Every structure is written in structure tokens, then in C-alpha cells.
Amino acid sequence: MLEQIARVLCWLCVGEIAARSGLLPLPAPVTGLILLYAELAFRGKLPEDLGVLADRLLQFLGMLFVPAGVGVIAHLHVLKTEALPILAAIVGGTAITLFVTMVVANLLSVAMAKRRGQVPAKLEGAVSDANL
Amino acid sequence: MPTFSELTSLTWASFAEKPVLETGATVFAFLVATRIARLGGNHPLLNPTLLAIILISLGLEATRIPYETYLHGADVIHFMLGPAVVLLAVPLFRQRAVIRASARLIAVGLAVGMPVGILSAVGIAWALGAGPQTILSLAPKSVTAGIAVGISEQIGGLQTLTIVLVIMTGITGAVLGPIIARLARIEDQRIVGLAMGIASHGIGTARALQIGETAGAFSGLAMGLNGILTAIVLPLVCGFLGFAR
Numbered sequence: 494m495l496e497q498i499a500r501v502l503c504w505l506c507v508g509e510i511a512a513r514s515g516l517l518p519l520p521a522p523v524t525g526l527i528l529l530y531a532e533l534a535f536r537g538k539l540p541e542d543l544g545v546l547a548d549r550l551l552q553f554l555g556m557l558f559v560p561a562g563v564g565v566i567a568h569l570h571v572l573k574t575e576a577l578p579i580l581a582a583i584v585g586g587t588a589i590t591l592f593v594t595m596v597v598a599n600l601l602s603v604a605m606a607k608r609r610g611q612v613p614a615k616l617e618g619a620v621s622d623a624n625l
Numbered sequence: 626m627p628t629f630s631e632l633t634s635l636t637w638a639s640f641a642e643k644p645v646l647e648t649g650a651t652v653f654a655f656l657v658a659t660r661i662a663r664l665g666g667n668h669p670l671l672n673p674t675l676l677a678i679i680l681i682s683l684g685l686e687a688t689r690i691p692y693e694t695y696l697h698g699a700d701v702i703h704f705m706l707g708p709a710v711v712l713l714a715v716p717l718f719r720q721r722a723v724i725r726a727s728a729r730l731i732a733v734g735l736a737v738g739m740p741v742g743i744l745s746a747v748g749i750a751w752a753l754g755a756g757p758q759t760i761l762s763l764a765p766k767s768v769t770a771g772i773a774v775g776i777s778e779q780i781g782g783l784q785t786l787t788i789v790l791v792i793m794t795g796i797t798g799a800v801l802g803p804i805i806a807r808l809a810r811i812e813d814q815r816i817v818g819l820a821m822g823i824a825s826h827g828i829g830t831a832r833a834l835q836i837g838e839t840a841g842a843f844s845g846l847a848m849g850l851n852g853i854l855t856a857i858v859l860p861l862v863c864g865f866l867g868f869a870r
Contacts, residue, residue: 501711519772519856520775523772523852523853526717530717534718534721544719547715551709551716554709554830555655555828556651557705558827559677560647560700561788562792562796563678563685563695563696564785565682566685566692578754578759581750582747582749582763583790583797584801587742588801589745590745590823590824591798591821594738594824595806597733598816602816605730
């Protein structure tokens with residue numbers, strides 16, 4: 494297990510070096526993610542311990558956002574002055590993004606399934622929605 | 626002889642210097658939030674992250690511990706976000722066969738979701754009269770916080786505001802994702818995960834992981850790719866518009 498923790502921190506560190514030195518315009522964790530994936534793809538198999546570590550940590554991924562999320566109270570005054578446009582943009586924009594992405598991806602998925610000669614029954618409803 | 630309130634504020638002030646209070650409170654708040662969410666049948670509106678943030682905010686208000694002190698103390702948890710993002714490679718790798726088979730779906734999802742995400746938010750904020758700095762801070766709202774801060778700085782937004790907006794977007798996407806999937810009658814975990822990762826980064830991914838490993842893997846992949854893509858595209862577009870103006 495210690496080996497796997499070292500592996501993750503090592504790739505994160507490489508990502509940090511790449512970001513700090515200006516080699517890559519990517520945040521360190523994203524570079525680390527890509528490098529870890531590349532390593533796993535190269536090896537062709539997932540070390541059991543790494544799988545356990547990932548499952549344990551990702552189980553409460555939502556908790557890791559709490560400290561930064563509490564920052565909302567430090568910015569309440571900024572948010573208050575432009576509350577309406579901000580809330581409308583976040584709620585409206587996110588809803589539009591989710592809906593459009595889901596519907597377009599679903600249309601493509603159904604079209605590809607059709608070309609293969611199989612139409613999944615549960616997906617038909619979404620197609621008629623998209624045509625409205 | 627100090628009064629009771631002086632004594633308690635002194636105690637809190639010194640106790641708050643140790644990370645154990647903030648770390649413990651965050652874990653405990655999230656545990657309570659998870660229990661509440663479970664009691665409510667894991668309804669999307671009972672998002673554990675949102676509940677924990679409210680609990681901690683109320684706690685800070687009651688104890689008068691400043692946010693900076695809390696963030697300093699809870700830094701251990703904040704730090705874990707980095708390794709957690711790296712570990713998203715694991716669900717991706719487990720789903721590599723599915724992801725390879727769905728390459729076109731992912732490409733189309735990103736090609737649609739990324740510009741729609743930016744333009745819808747920027748368009749609505751602009752139409753409702755938000756200032757230019759707010760709009761620029763809002764532009765990378767769907768991108769995972771680590772990347773979004775960098776983008777915000779590059780295009781002239783406020784980093785601190787961007788962090789808050791990114792988290793609000795994440796919670797919104799985590800709450801709305803399953804609801805919109807139900808409305809659009811989409812049961813395909815790949816599509817739900819893809820949209821949630823593109824629209825609401827890590828918080829959406831945390832929610833998508835609850836739906837299933839396939840949804841979580843697609844969400845994590847979409848989050849990563851959307852972050853990389855936005856980091857490349859958004860500063861270029863803003864630069865172009867800046868010169869055009």
C-alpha cells in the first residue's frame with residue numbers, strides 16, 4: 494500500500510515540477526492523472542493495492558471539496574451584489590450544458606446503435622424529447 | 626478573572642490553531658452529511674458536500690473562527706484533492722475497454738459540452754448585466770478548481786471568485802445531473818457521467834461515482850479532458866476577442 498501512495502505522490506510531484514517550471518500549462522494533478530494512466534496502460538494491469546487505495550479515497554471525493562467550498566462565506570459580499578446574474582448563469586448554464594450534452598451524446602449513441610442494427614428500447618424516449 | 630465568553634473565545638482561538646479541530650470537524654460534518662443524505666434516500670438535493678459546507682459555515686459563524694484559520698487547519702483535507710485527482714486514473718483504467726469503444730461519444734460530448742458550458746454561463750451573466758470581471762471569473766466555472774484558477778488568472782478574472790463559482794457549479798451539476806438525466810430519460814451511465822463531468826467537474830464526478838463506476842469513470846475522464854481542453858481554448862478565444870475589441 495505504501496508503494497502505491499508513493500507512486501501517486503511521485504506522479505503528482507512530477508506534475509508539480511512540470512507546472513512550476515512552465516513546461517506544461519496543466520495543473521499538477523491533471524498531469525499526474527495522465528502519467529498514472531500512461532503507466533498503467535504501459536504495464537497493462539492494475540496493482541491490487543492501487544485499486545483499493547483509489548476506491549477508498551474516491552469514496553469520499555466529495556468531502557475533499559468542503560474546505561474550499563466553505564470559502565463561499567468569505568465571498569458573500571461579492572456574490573450578493575451580482576447575485577442574480579451569477580445564480581442564473583450557474584444554474585441555467587449548468588442545466589443547459591447537462592441537457593444539451595446528454596441529448597446530443599444520446600442522439601449519437603442511438604444513431605450508432607441503429608447503424609449496428611440494434612436500437613436499445615430504453616433510449617427511444619430521449620430521442621423523441623430531443624426532437625421537440 | 627476572565628468572563629465566560631472571554632474564556633471560551635480564548636480556548637477556541639488557541640484550539641483553532643491546531644489542524645485537528647478543523648480536520649476533525651470537516652470529517653465529522655461530512656459523516657453527518659452522508660448520514661442525512663442516506664436517510665433521505667440519497668436524494669440529489671441532499672448533496673453531502675453541500676450539507677457539510679452548510680454545517681461547517683454555521684459552525685464557523687457560531688464559534689467566530691475566521692475562514693482563513695479554518696482553511697489553514699483543514700489544509701490536510703484540501704491537500705488530498707491532488708492525490709484524489711491523480712487516482713481518477715484508476716477508474717479510467719478499469720473502464721479502458723468501454724472508453725475505447727466510446728471514443729466517438731466522448732469526443733462529441735466534449736465538442737458540444739465545453740463550448741455550450743462556457744457560452745451559456747457567459748451569455749446569461751452578460752444578458753443580466755454582470756460586470757466584465759464577474760463574467761471572466763465565471764467562464765471557467767465547469768472546470769475542476771485547480772485548472773479553473775489558472776485559466777481565470779490568465780483571462781483576467783478573480784481567482785477567489787472563480788473558486789467559489791466553480792464549487793457552486795459543481796454542487797449545481799451534482800444536484801441537477803441525475804434530475805436532468807431522468808427528465809431527458811437517459812439511463813446510459815456513460816452519457817450521464819460524460820455530461821456531469823463536463824458540466825460539474827469533481828463534485829459532479831463524486832456524485833456520478835455514486836450512480837456507478839461507469840458513470841464515475843466517464844465523469845472523471847470528461848472532467849480531465851474538459852479541463853485540459855478549456856485551459857487551451859479559453860485563453861486563446863479571450864485573447865482573440867480582446868484583440869478584436
